[in-house]
Amino acid sequence: MKPRKVPAAATAVLMLALAATACGSGGGSDDGKKVTVGIKFDQPGVGLKTPDGDYEGFDVDVARYVAGQLGYAPSDIVFKEAKSADRETLLQRGDVDFIVASYSINDERRTKVDFAGPYFLAHQDVLVRAGDDSITSPADLNGRKLCSVTGSTSAQNVKNELAPRAQLQEYGGYSECLTGLENGTIDAVTTDDAILAGYAAQDHFKGKFRLGGFELSDELYGIGVKKGDTELRSDIDTALRKMVLDSAWQRAVEANFGPAGYRSEPPPGIGAPAAETPAG
Known part of the structure; x- marks a missing residue:
């Protein structure tokens, strides 16, 4: 089947309509791609x-x-x-x-x-409760409940290299780890220091936690x-x-x-x- 020809006038109308649509697209890219x-x-x-x-x-x-x-x-x-x-x-x-x-x-x-x-x-570090002075070195994590998220390498790094008797707890997100740390069911949270600092700076967490400052990895x-x-x-x-x-x-x-x-x-x-x- 041969392609149907479109009259020139109809083509012009179509092009004007497309141009108007593009102008009203909210400033996206010219081809509309996302x-x-x-x-x-x-x-x-x-x-x-x-x-x-x-x-x-x-x-x-x-x-x-x-x-x-x-x-x-x-x-x-x-x-x-x-x-x-x-x-x-x-x-x-x-x-x-x-x-x-x-x-x-x-x-x-x-x-x-x-x-x-x-x-x-960034550097891997741990976040602990502000009043907990019992964790001052990576070795102090032995026997403690250490939280990170599923799929992260942070907690496993600690267990393999620094605190083999740490009790790993893996949650779906760091927010869950922070909740556990706040209510005492978790002793420490480990991931990159930038991430931990971001959590500690939240208004509802200010003054509750402190970074260990361990720089466990790059x-x-x-x-x-x-x-x-x-x-x-x-x-x-x-x-x-x-x-x-x-x-x-x-x-x-x-x-x-x-x-x-x-x-x-x-x-x-x-x-x-x-x-x-x-x-x-």
């Missing part, structure tokens, strides 16, 4: 979905900057929750285009996904992309370098971590192998 970004929804200061449906945190600021450099307007960005245990699956299935979710780069994860960056250097955050997508990874690296050079990176650090008194490390070498990035 970008779906995985972030954490429950990490204050890092990635948080607020009660009014907005998103805030350092990773959110990074995601918005990168998306902008890739050609997407703010209205083109769709944020999707990326829990620690789901991140590789989200990328492999194509449910997200990239993930900015306190995603530490390690060799095991590199077998499943690729990473742009790193764009942030955690280099990368932006996860689908395995083999070298073009996107390279484009994101370029965007991250620009974010550092124009001081947007430093402004995001100060805006999200400054209120908690947390002092971040300088930006790591973006695009360099992990072994070449500066340690803390």
Whole structure:
């Protein structure tokens, strides 16, 4: 069957209608495409979905900057929750285009996904109750209930290397760990210091917890992309370098971590192998 020809007048009307639709699209990209970004929804200061449906945190600021450099307007960005245990699956299935979710780069994860960056250097630490002076070193975690989230490597690192008799408790989110720490069913929460500082700075937690200051490991955050997508990874690296050079990176650090008194490390070498990035 031959394609039906459309009269010139009808074509003109159709083009005008499409142009009008584009002008009223709210400032999105010219082709109307969206970008779906995985972030954490429950990490204050890092990635948080607020009660009014907005998103805030350092990773959110990074995601918005990168998306902008890739050609997407703010209205083109769709944020999707990326829990620690789901991140590789989200990328492999194509449910997200990239993930900015306190995603530490390690060799095991590199077998499943690729990473742009790193764009942030954190240190694993523990959060304990402010009045608990019995935990002053990693060895003091032996026999204690140590909480982290399912899919995170933090608690297992402590048990394997520093406190083999720690009692691991894995929950679905850090908010549950903090609730347990507050009511005494958990003795310590472990993850990256930036994440812990964000929680401790919340109004309803102020003065209740303290960071151990142990610096148990170096955690280099990368932006996860689908395995083999070298073009996107390279484009994101370029965007991250620009974010550092124009001081947007430093402004995001100060805006999200400054209120908690947390002092971040300088930006790591973006695009360099992990072994070449500066340690803390």
